[in-house]
Amino acid sequence: MGRILVVDDEEGVRSFVAESLQTEGHAVSQAASGEEALDMARQGSFDLVITDLRMPGIDGLELLETLRGEQPEVEFIILTAHGNVAKAVEAMRNGAFDFVQKPVSSPGELRLMAERALERRTLKAIVENSKRDHSQPKLDYGAPAMAPVVDAIRKVAVTEATVLLVGESGTGKEVAARAVHEMSPRAAGPFVVVNCATLSENLLESELFGHEKGAFTGASTRKRGRIELADGGSFFLDEIGEMKLELQAKLLRVIQERVFERVGGTRSIEVDVRWIAATNRDLRARIGEGAFREDLYHRIAVFPVALPPLRERREDIAPLSEVLLSQIRLDLKRPNLALSPSASKLLQQAAWRGNVRELRNVLERAAILSDGGTIDAAQIFVEPASFSETVSDGQTLQELERVAIERALEATGGSRKEAAARLGIGLRTLYDKLKRYD
Numbered sequence: 001m002g003r004i005l006v007v008d009d010e011e012g013v014r015s016f017v018a019e020s021l022q023t024e025g026h027a028v029s030q031a032a033s034g035e036e037a038l039d040m041a042r043q044g045s046f047d048l049v050i051t052d053l054r055m056p057g058i059d060g061l062e063l064l065e066t067l068r069g070e071q072p073e074v075e076f077i078i079l080t081a082h083g084n085v086a087k088a089v090e091a092m093r094n095g096a097f098d099f100v101q102k103p104v105s106s107p108g109e110l111r112l113m114a115e116r117a118l119e120r121r122t123l124k125a126i127v128e129n130s131k132r133d134h135s136q137p138k139l140d141y142g143a144p145a146m147a148p149v150v151d152a153i154r155k156v157a158v159t160e161a162t163v164l165l166v167g168e169s170g171t172g173k174e175v176a177a178r179a180v181h182e183m184s185p186r187a188a189g190p191f192v193v194v195n196c197a198t199l200s201e202n203l204l205e206s207e208l209f210g211h212e213k214g215a216f217t218g219a220s221t222r223k224r225g226r227i228e229l230a231d232g233g234s235f236f237l238d239e240i241g242e243m244k245l246e247l248q249a250k251l252l253r254v255i256q257e258r259v260f261e262r263v264g265g266t267r268s269i270e271v272d273v274r275w276i277a278a279t280n281r282d283l284r285a286r287i288g289e290g291a292f293r294e295d296l297y298h299r300i301a302v303f304p305v306a307l308p309p310l311r312e313r314r315e316d317i318a319p320l321s322e323v324l325l326s327q328i329r330l331d332l333k334r335p336n337l338a339l340s341p342s343a344s345k346l347l348q349q350a351a352w353r354g355n356v357r358e359l360r361n362v363l364e365r366a367a368i369l370s371d372g373g374t375i376d377a378a379q380i381f382v383e384p385a386s387f388s389e390t391v392s393d394g395q396t397l398q399e400l401e402r403v404a405i406e407r408a409l410e411a412t413g414g415s416r417k418e419a420a421a422r423l424g425i426g427l428r429t430l431y432d433k434l435k436r437y438d
């Protein structure tokens with residue numbers, strides 16, 4: 001239910017409109033002039049303003065323009081006398097949702113229109129939220145393994161090509177999807193996300209495509225889908241590997257033909273969106289299992305980008321930890337949080353099966369345990385990496401040798417003799433190497 005302001009200098013019209021909407025459960029206020037409406041709107045917060053066009057003093061158009069500037073999220077419906085449709089159309093060009101001709105004959109039409117306007121208001125709020133979602137994190141923290149990835153993302157972003165982001169859980173697929181949008185010519189448009197794994201099939205379908213009133217039990221009003229909402233912007237299909245086959249067919253059609261119908265509807269709706277998809281599944285294997293459509297795969301895998309797991313870009317761990325820590329400082333209001341060298345070292349050597357998401361969780365937990373001061377090793381709970389996992393591409397043999405020696409010494413509690421035995425070298429050789437590596 002919405003908060004609605006009805007503005008008309010004619011008392012009769014005003015109360016008829018107000019009562020029609022009140023019976024639906026909306027909270028309706030009334031204003032007898034543009035001036036009064038402006039005052040009220042500035043004090044309270046309304047979702048929808050239904051206003052007459054022609055009024056002495058501040059008229060409907062001026063009210064629309066002024067409030068649009070101050071509260072762009074508020075929706076407008078224009079009431080207009082017969083023969084004044086041109087003005088109403090001008091109002092719509094200035095952002096009004098729709099117009100109703102006076103005399104208003106049916107309360108039903110009015111209610112339906114108000115319903116739709118309120119729904120658009122809600123959807124706008126969803127888009128706003130997904131846009132605001134703090135500043136865009138960067139992708140490049142210097143790890144050589146990320147360089148070609150960042151380069152590919154930068155190049156594909158400016159095109160209209162569908163991007164498929166593939167990577168383990170927590171590698172930053174959503175962060176990368178936003179980066180594609182932000183670096184694209186559509187950056188000023190909406191970025192809409194739907195996670196295909198978290199909604200049931202029916203719910204997902206009506207979230208994506210919307211539905212007409214009465215399309216199924218519980219569809220008491222018409223609802224616009226998220227795809228419509230992404231018009232002019234980018235649409236991020238997260239966890240696309242979880243989408244059911246039947247829905248995949250419908251999705252394929254929108255991607256190919258740029259048109260779709262709402263659930264229970266017959267009218268074709270055209271959309272202009274750029275598609276970005278992500279999965280942590282092997283979609284080829286899903287095709288083999290008969291769980292993913294091959295034709296859809298070819299549509300979305302035009303430009304696949306693989307995000308490397310954190311253990312393959314260990315150079316990123318330190319700078320990423322700093323970035324995450326500065327977020328945690330703000331979130332927990334602990335400006336003095338810092339990492340001790342021993343804690344940093346543990347982070348550097350962990351397995352990170354949960355990737356960046358796990359890194360953030362580990363830091364947050366440690367921050368809480370440290371009471372907001374310096375985090376040390378005792379507060380870092382991580383699974384250490386196996387030797388092969390600590391090795392990243394492009395390391396020299398010397399670097400590997402050094403890691404092997406460090407590991408052996410840790411495992412033997414610092415006993416050089418035992419460490420030498422583990423490494424299969426003589427004690428003298430170990431001493432030489434220790435001296436060389438300092």
Ligand SMILES: Nc1ncnc2c1ncn2[C@@H]1O[C@H](COP(=O)(O)OP(=O)(O)OP(=O)(O)O)[C@@H](O)[C@H]1O
Pocket residue numbers: 137138139140167168169170171172173174175176280323356357360
């Ligand atoms: N480059 C980055 N800079 C800063 N934070 C990052 C970066 N990459 C990932 N993160 C953070 O790590 C967490 C996981 O990232 P994201 O949600 O993008 O990963 P994902 O691959 O979509 O994971 P999942 O498969 O679990 O949904 C988020 O909290 C995100 O903010």
Ligand SMILES: [Mg+2]
Pocket residue numbers: 173174238
């Ligand atoms: Mg994700």
